[in-house]
Amino acid sequence: MRLRTRLGPPPFWILGLLLVLGMLFFIMTFLATPIQAAPDAYQGEQPSNDFCLACHQEEGIALTLGSDSLPVTINPTLFGLSVHAEEGINCVDCHTNISEYPHPDVQAKSVHDFSVELNVSCKDCHEEQYSNAQDSIHQKAFDEGKANAPLCSNCHNPHTQGRVIGTESKQLTISARLHIPETCAQCHSDKYEQYKTSVHGKALTEEGNIDVPTCTDCHGVHNIQDPTTASFRNTTPALCADCHDNAGIMDKYGISTNVLETYVADFHGTNVKLFGDQSPDEPTNKAVCTDCHGVHDIAKVDNPETGIALRENLLVKCQRCHPDATANFPGAWMSHYVPSPQHYPIVYYVNLFYKIMIPTIIGGMIFFILTDIYRRIASRGKGVQHS
Amino acid sequence: MSAKPKTYERFPLARRIEHWILVLSFVTLAGTGLPQKYPNSPVSIFIVRTLGGIENLYDIHHFMSVIVMLAVIYHLLTIAYHVFVLRSKWSMMLSLQDVKDAIQVLLYNLRIKKSPPKMGRYTFDEKFEYWAFVWGYSIMGITGFIMWNPITATKFVPGEFVPAAKAAHGGEAVLAVLAILVWHMYHVGIKRSAKLMFSGKQTEEEMLDEHPLELEEIKAGVADRGPDPVTLRKRQMIFFPVAALMTIVMLTGVYKYITTEETALTTIPPISTTVESPLQTPQP
Numbered sequence: 001m002r003l004r005t006r007l008g009p010p011p012f013w014i015l016g017l018l019l020v021l022g023m024l025f026f027i028m029t030f031l032a033t034p035i036q037a038a039p040d041a042y043q044g045e046q047p048s049n050d051f052c053l054a055c056h057q058e059e060g061i062a063l064t065l066g067s068d069s070l071p072v073t074i075n076p077t078l079f080g081l082s083v084h085a086e087e088g089i090n091c092v093d094c095h096t097n098i099s100e101y102p103h104p105d106v107q108a109k110s111v112h113d114f115s116v117e118l119n120v121s122c123k124d125c126h127e128e129q130y131s132n133a134q135d136s137i138h139q140k141a142f143d144e145g146k147a148n149a150p151l152c153s154n155c156h157n158p159h160t161q162g163r164v165i166g167t168e169s170k171q172l173t174i175s176a177r178l179h180i181p182e183t184c185a186q187c188h189s190d191k192y193e194q195y196k197t198s199v200h201g202k203a204l205t206e207e208g209n210i211d212v213p214t215c216t217d218c219h220g221v222h223n224i225q226d227p228t229t230a231s232f233r234n235t236t237p238a239l240c241a242d243c244h245d246n247a248g249i250m251d252k253y254g255i256s257t258n259v260l261e262t263y264v265a266d267f268h269g270t271n272v273k274l275f276g277d278q279s280p281d282e283p284t285n286k287a288v289c290t291d292c293h294g295v296h297d298i299a300k301v302d303n304p305e306t307g308i309a310l311r312e313n314l315l316v317k318c319q320r321c322h323p324d325a326t327a328n329f330p331g332a333w334m335s336h337y338v339p340s341p342q343h344y345p346i347v348y349y350v351n352l353f354y355k356i357m358i359p360t361i362i363g364g365m366i367f368f369i370l371t372d373i374y375r376r377i378a379s380r381g382k383g384v385q386h387s
Numbered sequence: 388m389s390a391k392p393k394t395y396e397r398f399p400l401a402r403r404i405e406h407w408i409l410v411l412s413f414v415t416l417a418g419t420g421l422p423q424k425y426p427n428s429p430v431s432i433f434i435v436r437t438l439g440g441i442e443n444l445y446d447i448h449h450f451m452s453v454i455v456m457l458a459v460i461y462h463l464l465t466i467a468y469h470v471f472v473l474r475s476k477w478s479m480m481l482s483l484q485d486v487k488d489a490i491q492v493l494l495y496n497l498r499i500k501k502s503p504p505k506m507g508r509y510t511f512d513e514k515f516e517y518w519a520f521v522w523g524y525s526i527m528g529i530t531g532f533i534m535w536n537p538i539t540a541t542k543f544v545p546g547e548f549v550p551a552a553k554a555a556h557g558g559e560a561v562l563a564v565l566a567i568l569v570w571h572m573y574h575v576g577i578k579r580s581a582k583l584m585f586s587g588k589q590t591e592e593e594m595l596d597e598h599p600l601e602l603e604e605i606k607a608g609v610a611d612r613g614p615d616p617v618t619l620r621k622r623q624m625i626f627f628p629v630a631a632l633m634t635i636v637m638l639t640g641v642y643k644y645i646t647t648e649e650t651a652l653t654t655i656p657p658i659s660t661t662v663e664s665p666l667q668t669p670q671p
Contacts, residue, residue, distance in 0.1 A: 267534075267553065270426045274441040277432055285654050321651045324538050331546020332537055339550075346551040354558025361562065365570045371496035372578065378498060 047099060052091040053079070055101070066109035074159050083163040094121040094158065115151050122152045132222035140226075148187065155183050178204060180214045194296035201296070211249050217242075230283035233290075234276040237263055240289045262336040263289070285321065292317045301335075309335065394588040395605065401465075403587050408458050412451045417564050419448040424557040452531060453645060459524065460637045464630055472622045473613050478508040481518060485511040507600035512574060516566075523563045530556040536648040 055061075056074040063070040079085050095118070097104055108114035123130040133139055133152065142149035152158075164176035181204065185192030195201035195215075203209035218239055219225070225232060241260035243249055250257045263269035271286040292308055293299075301309040308314040314330040322329065339348035398406070422431030422444060435441050469475045488511040491504035509517070530552035533540040537549045575581050579597065583589060594602040613619065 264426060266550070270423055271441055273426045274422065274431070274435050274444075278435055278440045283654065285652060322538055323652070324648070326538070326542055328541035328544070328546045329538060332541060332549035333546070334550050339554075344547055344550065346547050347554050350551050350554040350558065354555075354562065358558070358562050358565065362565045362569055365566065368493065368496075369569070369573045371493060372573075375496040375498060 046090055046092050049079075049085070049091050063106060063114075065106060065111055065114055068111040070111045070114060078160045081162065082158075082160050084158060084161065086163065089125075093124075094118065096121065112147055115153055119151045119153065122158075126152075129222045136220075136222060136224045137226045138224060150187065154186070174208075174210055177210055177214050178208055180216055181205065184215045191296045198294070198296060198298045199300050200298060211243075211252065213243060229281075231281045233288055234272065234280055234282075234284065236288040236290055237269065237272060256336055258338065259336045262334065262338060266334065287321060291320070392590045392592065394590055395594055395602075396587055397583060397589050398587040400587065403584055405458060405462065406584055408454065412454045412458070413563075413567070415451045416448060416455070417560060419444040419451070420556075420560050421564070424560065449535070449645070452527075453641065455524065456528070456641045456644065459528075460634065460641070463637070464634065467630060467633075468626065472619065472626050475613075476508075479514060479517055481514055485514055505599045506597070507604075508598055510597065512570070516571060516574075519563075519566060523559055526555055526559045530559070532644055535644065535650075537650060539648050 053074060053076050056072060057076045059073055061072050063072050092098060106114065108117055130152070138150050142151070162175070164173060165171065166173045181192055181195060181201065192201075196205050200212040203212040204214060219227060237260055244255070244259045245257050245261075247257045256262075260269075264273050268286045268288075272284055272288055275282070275284045275286070292314070293301075299306045301307045304310070306313055308317060311327070311330045314333070315325060315327065318325045318330055318333075334344050334347065337343040339345070339351060341348055418434060419438070422428070422434045423441075425431050435444060438444055438447065470477075488504045488506055491500060492511070494500040495503045533544075533549055533552035534556065540548060540552075575584070579593075589597075591602070614622065
């Protein structure tokens with residue numbers, strides 16, 4: 001009463017101000033509700049995939065992000081076949097900020113930015129693959145700000161990605177294996193074109209052969225490294241030998257399994273072996289497998305046009321490093337043969353000569369020395385001194 | 388101490404220097420060569436690491452091979468001097484007597500014979516070793532040239548000669564190293580004293596034991612004494628210009644040996660290829 005007495009009744013404008021502020025507060029609270037209150041409202045009862053697909057299966061719906069248009073139609077059949085659907089993953093497990101319609105505004109200004117925002121969702125389940133990818137050349141390209149640098153979803157469309165690791169075998173499924181080149185070809189189409197015509201690529205793409213290497217066998221999967229470095233080049237012989245020393249694979253095709261052994265026995269291989277042991281990251285000018293056989297365009301050695309079993313074709317390869325090499329020069333390379341009376345007989349007989357001469361001569365020497373020692377010991381025993 | 392025993396000079400200083408240069412080059416060549424023959428051996432890997440990489444092994448091996456070539460030229464010149472100027476006895480020449488001596492020694496060792504054969508300035512085992520070196524270094528020189536200059540070599544011989552040269556070079560190396568370890572080390576490290584190659588001298592007792600015929604010749608005064616000063620001077624006047632010319636020819640040969648060819652490009656061009664996408668990144 002004292003207050004009222006002192007100040008008198010509140011002026012009408014104050015009441016009006018309070019009313020306006022109150023309304024503003026109410027409006028702001030109301031507007032904020034969809035974002036803030038949703039998780040609470042749906043806790044334990046997330047919207048089902050059917051709930052999302054009810055709208056998202058509609059053809060032709062798209063988001064406009066800056067100048068990009070992002071189709072947001074999800075084919076329920078394809079999604080149903082995906083490993084994510086199979087494992088009962090919900091849309092909102094990845095799209096964590098969406099729970100209701102209307103959806104919150106998308107801040108991303110491009111499809112790329114939108115993918116970057118969502119990319120971290122993959123980490124929740126695929127921690128190992130995600131962290132491996134952090135060490136890859138793709139991540140490096142991304143860090144350098146290259147717009148085309150791929151994210152998880154570029155290779156693994158999360159809405160259609162099938163199972164790649166067999167539930168029983170715990171290994172890459174045949175179908176996944178066969179589709180890898182197509183995935184890489186989305187960006188590396190020029191390499192894919194070469195690969196398709198190579199002895200490996202042809203067998204994989206045309207015959208569905210799973211013995212031949214697919215992209216990831218040489219390049220790795222998530223932690224893909226720069227293949228143009230010296231260290232990658234130095235490890236090439238070991239990389240090729242992974243399969244080419246494996247009789248289980250090679251015997252089917254009648255291919256020699258001692259290609260690494262014969263390479264290391266040759267000058268180039270000896271050097272690369274010893275050089276690589278010492279300085280794995282330094283470049284060497286000695287030839288590795290790919291310098292003669294090619295990389296993505298590896299052909300059969302008996303191919304009449306490019307096969308390096310033919311001296312003329314091999315000479316071209318020799319001349320890349322030995323520009324003055326002439327017609328006889330390719331014969332200096334024993335073509336992965338172990339010398340025999342049929343193949344490289346001179347080398348075979350030289351080796352045979354020393355195989356016989358070394359034990360004979362050294363054995364003879366040892367025999368002679370033993371007789372000398374015998375005589376000395378025998379003489380000493382008798383106290384006889386010869387001079 | 389009684390009077391110093393009488394000693395005879397077996398190897399003058401120049402010969403001893405020649406020997407130790409040969410030792411140094413032989414050990415270095417074997418040490419840098421064998422790791423290339425056995426690249427998978429941990430010993431090889433250790434040597435390569437210690438010397439700072441395989442390229443260093445090549446450089447050291449090549450350098451030492453030049454030392455050997457120069458030593459061989461020097462040796463040939465001394466032989467020529469002995470043959471044409473001093474007209475010494477060809478004491479290193481092999482003969483049927485060496486085979487007989489070897490058999491006699493063997494029979495003596497087996498205690499079938501009561502006494503060993505009397506041998507001269509160079510015993511059969513020394514001659515064997517010397518000629519083994521002549522054979523070995525000839526093989527090494529020829530096969531080494533083919534490997535050092537494979538492009539030049541294959542202009543004249545089939546390509547197969549290159550791996551054949553490599554096989555012979557390696558086989559001969561193993562044979563030589565084992566022969567030195569077994570034969571040479573036994574004869575001069577255990578049987579005889581290695582002191583000889585430092586002092587160059589042998590006592591009368593050692594001479595009597597190892598080279599009795601040479602000792603007899605020295606005592607009888609029929610050993611090589613060389614020509615009289617006038618004849619010596621006359622022969623030298625002819626020898627030195629010819630030797631100088633031959634030296635130039637041989638040194639040119641060595642120079643050619645090591646510079647004929649740039650075998651390969653020192654650096655291969657880096658892979659120049661577009662790794663980046665020619666296509667737009669697909670949309671999820």
